[in-house]
Structure formats: C-alpha cells, structure tokens
Amino acid sequence: MVHAATVRADARAALAAAAEHARGTLVTTEGGVADEMVRQALATTLADADATLAATDPAAATDPAATTGTTGARSATALRVQTAALAAADSAVAAAHEAWLQAEAAAAAAAPRATTKQAAKPAAGAAAPSCGTTYSGPPFYTSPATAGGDGSNGKLPPEALTAISWDVDPHGTPYYLTNAAAAALERLNTAFRAQFGHSLDLDLTYRDYDTQVAMRAALGSVAAKPGTSSHGTGLALDLPELPCEYGWDTPQRDWLVSNGPAYGWASPSWAGRNGSNPEYWHFEYRG
Ligand SMILES: [Zn+2]
Numbered sequence: 001m002v003h004a005a006t007v008r009a010d011a012r013a014a015l016a017a018a019a020e021h022a023r024g025t026l027v028t029t030e031g032g033v034a035d036e037m038v039r040q041a042l043a044t045t046l047a048d049a050d051a052t053l054a055a056t057d058p059a060a061a062t063d064p065a066a067t068t069g070t071t072g073a074r075s076a077t078a079l080r081v082q083t084a085a086l087a088a089a090d091s092a093v094a095a096a097h098e099a100w101l102q103a104e105a106a107a108a109a110a111a112p113r114a115t116t117k118q119a120a121k122p123a124a125g126a127a128a129p130s131c132g133t134t135y136s137g138p139p140f141y142t143s144p145a146t147a148g149g150d151g152s153n154g155k156l157p158p159e160a161l162t163a164i165s166w167d168v169d170p171h172g173t174p175y176y177l178t179n180a181a182a183a184a185l186e187r188l189n190t191a192f193r194a195q196f197g198h199s200l201d202l203d204l205t206y207r208d209y210d211t212q213v214a215m216r217a218a219l220g221s222v223a224a225k226p227g228t229s230s231h232g233t234g235l236a237l238d239l240p241e242l243p244c245e246y247g248w249d250t251p252q253r254d255w256l257v258s259n260g261p262a263y264g265w266a267s268p269s270w271a272g273r274n275g276s277n278p279e280y281w282h283f284e285y286r287g
Contacts, residue, residue: 131247143208154209154232176206178234181285188263207231
C-alpha cells in the first residue's frame, strides 16, 4: 500500500509538472504559432489532465484509513485505479506536447531556407549556422511614429520614439524605438561594431497598430493580436533573417546573446533555440 501510494504520488507529481509545463507553453505561444489547432488540442488535453488532478486529491493518498482493514483494501484498489488514470493522463499531456513540438519542427523544416546563401558560406558540419524560419508570409516593414498616438501598443507618438542613427529600412523609414531603448541600442551597436567591423543590421523595430492589424489579417494566429505585439511597445527589434549572419550558432548572435543584457537588450527565453517559439532574430529591451 505504501508502494502504491508512492507510485500514485509520483505519478500525480509528474502529471502536475507536465500540465504546468503545458500551461506555460500555451501562455507563451499565444498568438505565436502557425497552426492554432495544435494549441487547442493541447489545451483540451490539459483540461482533461486538470480534471484528473482535481479528482485525485492528494489527501486521499495519506488517509490513515487506507492502511487498515477492509477499508484499506478497497482504498488500495482505488489507488491503483487512480494511478493508472494519472499515468494515462500524464502520457496524454506528454504526447500532446511532443506532437506540438514535432509539428513546429515540421513547419520549420518545410519553410523556405537560405540554402543558396548558406551553401556559399563555409559550413562546418553540425556547427553550421542555421537561419531557417517558419515565416512565409508577405513582407511587412517597420513603422513611422504614430502622429497623435495615445502611447498605447502600436500608437506611440513621435515624442516617445527615437530613430537609431546608422540605418533606415528599405522604404526609407527610420528604425524607431523608445527613447531609452534607442539610446541603449546605440551603445550596444558601438560595442558590436568594435567586435565585427560593421553596425548591427536591423529588419524591423517599431510596428504600429494598423500594420499589426494587416499582419493579423494576412497571417492569422502566427501574428500577435493587434495591441499585444512587443514591437508595438517600441521595445523590440528583429534582426534580418538573410543573409544568415544572425542565425543560430553564428558568432554575431552568440555575441549579442552574451553581451546584449549588459546594455539592456536580451533574447527572451521563449525565443531561444529550446524556447516555446524559437526566433533567433528577436531581441527585447528590458532596461
Ligand atoms: Zn520580433
């Protein structure tokens, strides 16, 4: 009976951990995956797991009655049944999570890659830089300040923004960030230039609300909901995906991940290679 209780407790703890991880994954991937159905499937499995957890109160496992007489015998049977249910739910959460990861990996593998430009670079086997992307939608560009903006997400007025000094986007639009984020990026760029001999390349910084609306319409849930994108806060930047200078395992990205935080600029954990929504190109200003 002690053994059964231990197994049950372990199974319950494993399920709780798996469910908690899945819950975190759901939160961090909100509006950030190509196929919302996969998230919904995980959410359904998670709800089932939560129901199992709620139905198996931990107090039952330590109920003294479970260790005595015929009541104990019945409880031991109940414990085995519950343990089996927990193990099944645990497998379901784990399988759902694994399926989701595989779906994301498949999407990444199916997306266009910079094969030509990568091939032109000296690759070094497993350590070859990787700059694959799941993005296959139309191009969107960085935004000018929002005249008369109220300061909310995607509606930042000119006085809230500063253009970085060394580059503009292909349309001639300055790369805007909040005043503090821009000042910090200028300092970071000075250090980057000293290391690599040229300024940091940018693809997109501030994105206004109307552009986010257009992105959402064009891309669906792969684009953040208008009003929620970190690019609408003027505190995020995207590096260019091509050429592959800033992809996974490149000296440039590794340097930025290591040195950026000293200037307030970091790669969010969700955007890391093992994060819930890998985006090697995305950095955020944390102050
Ligand atoms: Zn981004």
